Amino acid sequence: MALYAIADLHLSNSTDKPMDIFGSHWFLHHEKIKENWCNNVAIEDTVLIAGDISWAMNIEAAKADLNWINQLPGKKILIKGNHDFWWSSITSLNSLYEDIHFLQNNFYTYEDYAICGTRGWLSPNKTKFTQQDEKIYQREVHRLILSLEAAKKEGYSKIIVMLHYPPTNEDFEASLFTKTLEEYNVERVIYGHLHGVDSFKAGLQGIHRGVEYHLVSCDYLDFKLLKLISL
Structure with missing residues (x-):
């Protein structure tokens, strides 16, 4: 029962938004993601998707992209990105699919881990x-704290956090995000948002003050899912 992560799918099944305008490596990027996903993820696995999921502007248009994700194997846990304008009320979103869970002010579980998070910001x-x-x-x-407190209240001490934005500025200075993550003894953090070689350098990576950070933008991962845990 493995745990995988990826961010910034930027799907556009219902909109005309080709990503290869940002470079030839983005050509048919969704097919690259799908191939790697189907070759590695089993039905009992879980995939964390850290925002910027669909270019759609409303939930009806986004369903084409969410249906695409739903057809892929495994349970999926999603957070909002800065381009996810279709994101509606969390109650209505969580009524749509059996195997897609939308995270906002709450938490989900993977084995004995709590999966917490929020979109984040600059x-x-x-x-x-x-x-x-x-x-x-x-x-x-505040939303991150609400999520962490919900997990703490239920007795979870092993925590993985999903953010969309990186948790620090480009100088890797401490922020309220990093301080909160340390205060709650978070084990790992995944995030996306950064694209391109120069931007990747602005992402905090590795273990810092006891917390392990992973940049999982799909172009950083060469459109492959990152395996975080394998049980």
Whole structure:
């Protein structure tokens, strides 16, 4: 029963949004993801998808992409990305599919792990961080705490967190996200959002202050899923 992770699928089954305008390596990227997924993921496995799932602008249009994900093997746990404008109420989303679970202010489980998370946001930085950014940043930290507290209340001590945004700025300075992750003794963190070789360098990776960080943007992973745990 393995646990996999990937982010930034950027599916467009109901919209005209070809990703190869960002480079030839994106050509038919969804087929590359599907091939790797089907060759590795079993029905009893779980896949974490860390945001930017569909280019659709509403839930009806997004269903084409969610149905595409639903047909792939395994249980899926999804969080919202900055481009997921279709994301509607969490109750209505979680009524759509048996094997797709949408995470917001709650948590799910994989074996004896709690899977927590939130979208995240920009961390304070020297380039651009407005008052509006500060407001969203504080809100997303609060949502992360709600998720972690829900897991803690149920007695879970082994925790994996999903974010869409990286948890630090490009200088890897401590943030309210990293401080919260350390406070709750989170074991691992996955996140996406970063694209391109130069941007990948801005992603915190490896073990820092006891927490292991993984960048899982699909282009960073060469459109392959990252296996986090295999039991």
